Amino acid sequence: MKREDFTTLTAACAKCGTCRTVCTLYPERKAEISVARGKITLVEAAFSDRDGNAEALQEALSDCILCGKCERECPNQVAVEEIIMKGRADLAEKLGIPAWKQVVFGKVMPSVTARNVTRTAATAAQKVFLRRVPTGSGLHYRFPEAFGLSGRTVPALPGKSFLGSLPPGEAVRGEVVLFVGCVFDHVFPQVGRAAYETLRLSGKGISVFRDAPCCGLPALVSGDRLSALRCVEENVRRLSDASPERIVFPCGSCLVMFRRNMLFLLPSGHPLHGEAVRVADRCVDYASFLLETDVLSRLPDRPKGEWAGQVGYHDPCHLSGTLGKGPEGREVLRRTVGDSYSELRGAELCCGYGGTFNIRDYPTSAKIGQNKVSVAAGGGAAVIATACSGCILQMRDMAARTDPSLRVVHIAELVSKAFSSR
Numbered sequence: 001m002k003r004e005d006f007t008t009l010t011a012a013c014a015k016c017g018t019c020r021t022v023c024t025l026y027p028e029r030k031a032e033i034s035v036a037r038g039k040i041t042l043v044e045a046a047f048s049d050r051d052g053n054a055e056a057l058q059e060a061l062s063d064c065i066l067c068g069k070c071e072r073e074c075p076n077q078v079a080v081e082e083i084i085m086k087g088r089a090d091l092a093e094k095l096g097i098p099a100w101k102q103v104v105f106g107k108v109m110p111s112v113t114a115r116n117v118t119r120t121a122a123t124a125a126q127k128v129f130l131r132r133v134p135t136g137s138g139l140h141y142r143f144p145e146a147f148g149l150s151g152r153t154v155p156a157l158p159g160k161s162f163l164g165s166l167p168p169g170e171a172v173r174g175e176v177v178l179f180v181g182c183v184f185d186h187v188f189p190q191v192g193r194a195a196y197e198t199l200r201l202s203g204k205g206i207s208v209f210r211d212a213p214c215c216g217l218p219a220l221v222s223g224d225r226l227s228a229l230r231c232v233e234e235n236v237r238r239l240s241d242a243s244p245e246r247i248v249f250p251c252g253s254c255l256v257m258f259r260r261n262m263l264f265l266l267p268s269g270h271p272l273h274g275e276a277v278r279v280a281d282r283c284v285d286y287a288s289f290l291l292e293t294d295v296l297s298r299l300p301d302r303p304k305g306e307w308a309g310q311v312g313y314h315d316p317c318h319l320s321g322t323l324g325k326g327p328e329g330r331e332v333l334r335r336t337v338g339d340s341y342s343e344l345r346g347a348e349l350c351c352g353y354g355g356t357f358n359i360r361d362y363p364t365s366a367k368i369g370q371n372k373v374s375v376a377a378g379g380g381a382a383v384i385a386t387a388c389s390g391c392i393l394q395m396r397d398m399a400a401r402t403d404p405s406l407r408v409v410h411i412a413e414l415v416s417k418a419f420s421s422r
């Protein structure tokens, strides 16, 4: 690992242990190594030659959901996520990246064609190999236990992506860009469509960012710095050239990549740093854009409660915690579903997804996620609305295990429904 990259970052840690009291993973692991303080101590040990076991350090840094709760509660503002992501990248460069990750992050995620081919193949495969599981959120498919995936369910994939459903001349120009994200394009195109249709109600010209690479977050958190950098550089160049007023993100994870993480990859001194800062300043979450353009004032009357206080808002860790956008999501929901809204029990509890953490340790990820949806359902929730693709994937899977009638949706779907039903 590169000493100069880490010394300033780790030196800020006072070893106070506050991070242990809030860590999402600590109750499962009960081990110091699972919390920020333990990981930082190992990084420091690696620099001082007290512990040169790179594999052990890689294991420790990989065992993290990247929920950011430690960082937000840290009295010294230690940049825990930056330390972990940079550490993962340096160790991946030293120890190598597994072949499947090289293919997914280096070949599939940056390429529209490869993503389309993958979705088409996966759509056909899930119908042949997996068992159908109808749920309140729509059809899902369950992997057999024998696959070693502990009965994971995945949503039924569509035949067409959201971008694939747009006519060639539509949403090409506009002062506002919609960055729909891979999941809301390929897995839940109805979310991409709902976001697009409701953004248009602002009266602004909406162009959809086409042929875009992934935001780069999955590659970055997996330690594949090169693939992440390729995505980020192309996105910054193209968005800088287009120079829109606003870039709107239905997904909180893509947004945190643009608002914060891409500057880890394009730091001060990088030729694209200035453009990256200007692009980041224009990026905004879906709910904030609806509120700043007053779209919801067009809803003709206060909606009548359909679910009688049973619709609540889940706080995505990065959108609500890191970027502080929890109030905006709630406000949009309250104004959209009226009396059906109430505060979700355990709204701030992490869903346990953590991107590749969900693949690395599915049983632990599922245990945290099942607790999340059980607490919400125990508080009377019938619908969990949110604004992050990872949270929706995870909570739908968890609902299919614990309470298949529980619906998990994006707030844009409810906004779109509210407009179309009046």
Ligand code: SF4
Binding pocket: 012, 013, 014, 015, 016, 017, 018, 019, 020, 036, 037, 040, 070, 073, 074, 075, 076, 077, 078, 080
């Ligand atoms: S809360 Fe912050 S300063 Fe305290 S041990 Fe954790 S990372 Fe270090």
Ligand code: SF4
Binding pocket: 022, 023, 024, 025, 026, 034, 035, 036, 063, 064, 065, 066, 067, 068, 069, 070, 071, 080
């Ligand atoms: S990011 Fe979350 S899971 Fe990782 S160490 Fe911090 S609190 Fe624990």
